Amino acid sequence: MRVIVADDSLLLREGLVRLLREAGLGVVGQAGNPDDLVALVADARPDVALVDIRMPPTHTDEGVRAAARIRARFPDVGVLLLSQYVDTSGVVRALSREPESFGYLLKDRIADLDELTEAVKRVAAGEPFIDPEVVQRLLGRRRTADALETLTRREREVLALMAEGRSNESITQRLGVGDKTVETHVRNIFIKLGLEPDPEGHRRVLAVLAYLQA
Known part of the structure; x- marks a missing residue:
């Protein structure tokens, strides 16, 4: 399996790469901003791109918009969004357009190798994945x-x-x-x-x- 990791934090990117390789997944590239991410996806054609929701320059929804560009241009590439906080608005918009091969995982759960691996594999298999903690928080609303x-x-x-x-x-x-x-x-x-x-x-x-x- 071929994976790309996109996050403006070099430390987090390197940590994700290490975890993914420990799980036997192949990391074929890293990106620190949306434009580099889309260009890398076009060049490497990974199975899954792990994308931080908040990326430069404004650190708001650049990751979500980059994910939408990827899904529009490369529908065979799965996208797993990563976020520090529960931000369902952007995720819901993305899911409503193309729920298959699309996922959302909170960053505080990526240290759980089993959880991370399951999310990546399910998105790569064409399935949607929503972080269980996000679902539980939504249940309380x-x-x-x-x-x-x-x-x-x-x-x-x-x-x-x-x-x-x-x-x-x-x-x-x-x-x-x-x-x-x-x-x-x-x-x-x-x-x-x-x-x-x-x-x-x-x-x-x-x-x-x-x-x-x-």
Whole structure:
């Protein structure tokens, strides 16, 4: 697997490179600003680019905008955003455009090699990944959508795990329940959110977006 690391902090970049190589992943380049990142992606064509949300010159949303440029020009390249803080607005906008191969991980969790490796591999495999801690913080916020308020406690737990990018099989293992039970919860979530059957299978993504936006 080929990975690019983009962060204006040289210390953090070097730390990420070391961790990724310890996990057996190949780092093919580093960038300290958005323009260098996009140019490096064009040249190296990695499987995944790890991108800090806040990059020079203003340290606001340059990373998110660089990620959008990468997704537009190189849709086969996965993007894993890194952030010091929970900043769901930019992530939600990006996910709403192209949720596949897109992830969001808090920086205070990248020292966990298993967590970091799972995030990179899932994004490289074309799956979405949302940091579990981000999901848990979102769970504590007041929901404004009446439809979400109708979900049971267990259905909210299932939807939170869906928001992490987990499959039904993974949710079954995490909750310790049967396959049919999880399927029933997912079906109930779709019904309560008013998501009709979709031949392209977008209901899962729409349910997660509704959850994150609320």
